[in-house]
Amino acid sequence: MDLDWSIKLVIIFVLLLGSAFFSGSEVALFSLDRKNLQTGLDKSGIIYRYLLNLINFPRRLLVTILVGNTLVNVAVSIVAVALAVDISNYFHLNLDIILPIQIIVITILILIFGELFPKVIASKNPFKFAKIIAIPLNYCSIIIYPVAETITEIIKYTNFGITFLLTFPLKRVPAFYFYLNFYLEYGLGTVQIGLV
Numbered sequence: 001m002d003l004d005w006s007i008k009l010v011i012i013f014v015l016l017l018g019s020a021f022f023s024g025s026e027v028a029l030f031s032l033d034r035k036n037l038q039t040g041l042d043k044s045g046i047i048y049r050y051l052l053n054l055i056n057f058p059r060r061l062l063v064t065i066l067v068g069n070t071l072v073n074v075a076v077s078i079v080a081v082a083l084a085v086d087i088s089n090y091f092h093l094n095l096d097i098i099l100p101i102q103i104i105v106i107t108i109l110i111l112i113f114g115e116l117f118p119k120v121i122a123s124k125n126p127f128k129f130a131k132i133i134a135i136p137l138n139y140c141s142i143i144i145y146p147v148a149e150t151i152t153e154i155i156k157y158t159n160f161g162i163t164f165l166l167t168f169p170l171k172r173v174p175a176f177y178f179y180l181n182f183y184l185e186y187g188l189g190t191v192q193i194g195l196v
Ligand SMILES: [Mg+2]
Pocket: 018, 019, 020, 021, 022, 023, 024, 069, 114, 115
């Protein structure tokens, strides 16, 4: 039982580190620009190429980070529930009391160590942080790539749809009427000619 607890605690610690890694990466990479990279890094170096590869595709980068961060945060919560169940069984405590306590504790831990703390550190030292996460984040982006790319496409089309709907009454109407008139004048004409 004790070994099982320690394994779960280690998993929670590692996953919190993962959450910190993704949240810090978001702040560090989105506060960097190409000029920073070009002046601060060896252009033939692997870290420079990896960072440039990440920064050049900001939408994919953002989705990769958000998917990774959400996955590890959800995983932390699941392992924490399993740990809470173990604790309640071992000490014969009421699970209805242990679970809400677990939710509060894990939320505070994720907020402080998985989100706030790494973001503050990354915002103060974006360049240093970016250099550390460049290689692992690149591998993560390769693993998450299929999911990230699918979500990126959905966002693109949703964005296009929303923009189209929002601007349709204002900007598209003249174009629409132009096409409608064109169709009525020439399209129907062709159909009629075809029928005759
Ligand atoms: Mg996080």
